[in-house]
Amino acid sequence: xxxxxxxxxxxxxxxxxxxxxxxxxxxxPGASLPGVIAPTIFMLGTYSxxxxxxxxxxxxxxxxxxxILPVGFVQAAAFTGAATGVNLARDIESGWFDRMLLAPxxxxxxxxxxxxxxxxxxxxPSSLLIxxxxxxxxxxxxxxxxxxxxxxxxLLAAVMAFWSCGLAMKFRSQDAAPLMxxxxxxxxxxxxxxxxxxxxxxxxxxxxxxxxxxxxxxxxRQSYISTISWQDTWPGIVAMxxxxxxxxxxxxWRIRKMNTA
Amino acid sequence: MTPVIEVEQxxxxxxxxxxxxxxxxxxxxxxxxxxxxxGFLGPNGAGKTTLVRMLVTLLRPSSGTxxxxxxxxxxxxxxxxxxxGVTLQEAALDPLMTGFxxxxxxxxxxxxxxxxxxxxxxxxxxxxxxxxxxxxxxGTYSGGMTRRLDLAMSLIHEPKVLFLDEPTTGLxxxxxxxxxxxxxxxxxxxxxxxxxxxxxxxxxxxxDRVGIIADGKLxxxxxxxxxxxxxxxxxxxxxxxxxxxxxxAREILGGHGRLLKPRxxxxxxxxxxxxxxxxxxxxIELDQAGVTxxxxxxxxxxxxxxxxxxxxxxxxxxxxDAAPTPVP
Ligand SMILES: Nc1ncnc2c1ncn2[C@@H]1O[C@H](COP(=O)(O)OP(=O)(O)OP(=O)(O)O)[C@@H](O)[C@H]1O
Ligand SMILES: [Mg+2]
Numbered sequence: 001x002x003x004x005x006x007x008x009x010x011x012x013x014x015x016x017x018x019x020x021x022x023x024x025x026x027x028x029p030g031a032s033l034p035g036v037i038a039p040t041i042f043m044l045g046t047y048s049x050x051x052x053x054x055x056x057x058x059x060x061x062x063x064x065x066x067x068i069l070p071v072g073f074v075q076a077a078a079f080t081g082a083a084t085g086v087n088l089a090r091d092i093e094s095g096w097f098d099r100m101l102l103a104p105x106x107x108x109x110x111x112x113x114x115x116x117x118x119x120x121x122x123x124x125p126s127s128l129l130i131x132x133x134x135x136x137x138x139x140x141x142x143x144x145x146x147x148x149x150x151x152x153x154x155l156l157a158a159v160m161a162f163w164s165c166g167l168a169m170k171f172r173s174q175d176a177a178p179l180m181x182x183x184x185x186x187x188x189x190x191x192x193x194x195x196x197x198x199x200x201x202x203x204x205x206x207x208x209x210x211x212x213x214x215x216x217x218x219x220x221r222q223s224y225i226s227t228i229s230w231q232d233t234w235p236g237i238v239a240m241x242x243x244x245x246x247x248x249x250x251x252x253w254r255i256r257k258m259n260t261a
Numbered sequence: 262m263t264p265v266i267e268v269e270q271x272x273x274x275x276x277x278x279x280x281x282x283x284x285x286x287x288x289x290x291x292x293x294x295x296x297x298x299x300g301f302l303g304p305n306g307a308g309k310t311t312l313v314r315m316l317v318t319l320l321r322p323s324s325g326t327x328x329x330x331x332x333x334x335x336x337x338x339x340x341x342x343x344x345x346g347v348t349l350q351e352a353a354l355d356p357l358m359t360g361f362x363x364x365x366x367x368x369x370x371x372x373x374x375x376x377x378x379x380x381x382x383x384x385x386x387x388x389x390x391x392x393x394x395x396x397x398x399x400g401t402y403s404g405g406m407t408r409r410l411d412l413a414m415s416l417i418h419e420p421k422v423l424f425l426d427e428p429t430t431g432l433x434x435x436x437x438x439x440x441x442x443x444x445x446x447x448x449x450x451x452x453x454x455x456x457x458x459x460x461x462x463x464x465x466x467x468x469d470r471v472g473i474i475a476d477g478k479l480x481x482x483x484x485x486x487x488x489x490x491x492x493x494x495x496x497x498x499x500x501x502x503x504x505x506x507x508x509x510a511r512e513i514l515g516g517h518g519r520l521l522k523p524r525x526x527x528x529x530x531x532x533x534x535x536x537x538x539x540x541x542x543x544x545i546e547l548d549q550a551g552v553t554x555x556x557x558x559x560x561x562x563x564x565x566x567x568x569x570x571x572x573x574x575x576x577x578x579x580x581x582d583a584a585p586t587p588v589p
Contacts, residue, residue, distance in 0.1 A: 009372050016369045023357045095352035098319055099414070103370035104343040259318060259338060 017113020039072035076125035077156035078184025085164020118161035119154040145223025162247035169254035212239035266293035271325035287477035300468025309457035346415035350426040356400035385413040405436030480571040500556035
């Protein structure tokens with residue numbers, strides 16, 4: 001028998017689980033490719049179709065690319081988080097996850113492994129987005145802007161991973177995949193994706209104002225359309241922390257329930 | 262002897278597809294002593310996996326209690342997990358990982374540090390004879406190799422108690438033999454083994470004691486020898502090809518003892534009175550009544566007979582055909 005693992009040992013385990021999660025990208029690149037390029041395709045497509053939208057009054061920028069590219073980070077996070085949940089559902093169905101549950105390792109470590117791998121995986125679509133964005137004429141958002149973008153993508157991927165993994169543990173089946181994928185999609189549609197909040201229909205404005213994605217997106221967007229200010233940053237931080245706490249609570253609750261069902 | 266596994270009135274209910282509820286495990290009591298190999302024998306759907314999943318803390322009992330290695334499965338699941346090794350019936354391995362990586366991950370999951378984890382992984386690969394395949398992805402492993410790796414994973418933290426849920430189902434005879442030898446070796450080193458199986462020969466060959474489960478209930482429990490001895494007398498298999506004589510034969514044979522359900526291809530299966538080992542008188546009596554006997558065999562008791570006696574069914578068609586060994 002082995003003594004209770006130390007904190008360092010737990011971190012080693014988180015890394016081991018992250019490493020396994022990354023296999024999906026490193027060892028079957030073909031399968032993960034769509035998720036990596038999708039946000040970039042969305043950005044290019046939307047820019048090509050609605051490029052002239054920025055000429056409307058109410059946009060803080062004259063280049064629609066500045067407006068739409070930050071959406072890609074949110075989208076990348078939503079895709080990656082949902083994919084993490086779908087993979088977990090698959091692992092629950094196949095019995096792989098039983099091995100995790102049978103280990104004496106604390107439950108938070110198992111969850112952290114899943115969620116951190118989402119946070120790391122999201123860096124791939126995010127990097128592609130920025131590189132292609134720059135090559136089609138994106139204005140350099142500054143180092144701080146870039147850090148905010150990547151940190152936001154990673155944390156939001158963690159939020160969506162917590163949520164999707166919680167759903168996977170609740171339904172124990174890949175049948176829950178559409179639910180995982182659509183939750184991020186819906187939150188994205190109900191915010192100021194294509195145009196500033198002031199230009200949205202009143203009902204959508206109301207929803208967008210309570211949608212935490214709005215504030216997160218604003219925080220990322222500021223460095224692309226204007227300059228970074230505390231006033232545009234703190235609501236994003238509050239929204240992010242709130243979502244992290246809520247989604248983590250949901251996932252912890254579900255993983256505890258896993259054994260007691 | 263202190264029991265390492267103690268199960269009291271354990272029940273697990275599931276919702277049945279028809280809407281009601283069914284008891285997959287319907288009030289099982291059992292105790293497994295330290296150093297024992299306990300064979301849990303039952304057909305498909307008997308409740309073996311459900312019982313194992315409860316004992317290894319993956320499933321909560323609907324009622325009843327159980328202690329494993331001295332810990333309560335519901336209130337002290339963490340301590341139970343540290344003490345046990347588990348090979349589940351349906352637990353996929355990650356096809357993208359290599360055997361070595363998987364053992365390393367398992368070691369890390371059980372709190373071994375990096376260096377120790379690698380050393381342990383190598384040691385176990387040696388033990389289950391997978392050294393040459395250690396860097397191959399699991400997607401390329403055969404069924405037997407997968408089971409051996411799975412067994413190795415369950416040994417990573419040198420557990421006191423090992424749960425094996427149908428470890429050899431679907432394996433060819435050679436792979437099965439390799440696994441049996443490994444289980445014996447582990448038991449020899451002091452590991453208590455709780456093993457489920459649908460194979461009579463497996464329970465007979467490996468288990469110190471056998472519990473027979475049918476429809477969620479333990480219907481018999483003892484050493485294989487005692488169980489078979491309980492059947493006592495030998496049984497007679499009589500084959501009569503002419504269906505017209507069956508009624509007459511049934512009347513005659515039924516007058517001598519209990520008629521059991523025969524295996525396929527055999528007309529009658531008669532439990533002989535204790536001490537009776539002569540088949541000639543039966544053949545003569547049938548012959549005198551004008552019944553032509555095409556084949557007659559005296560069979561020694563097997564675990565299938567125990568199962569048949571307790572439940573009224575053969576364990577399964579395959580096993581039943583393989584089980585009785587005709588006495589020359
Ligand atoms: N999660 C579940 N939900 C509903 N019914 C279940 C569930 N798990 C098992 N059952 C039912 O409980 C019964 C016992 O199943 P169990 O898997 O324990 O049998 P088993 O003895 O392991 O069979 P096998 O030899 O096929 O593995 C079966 O009727 C099965 O359909
Ligand atoms: Mg089973």
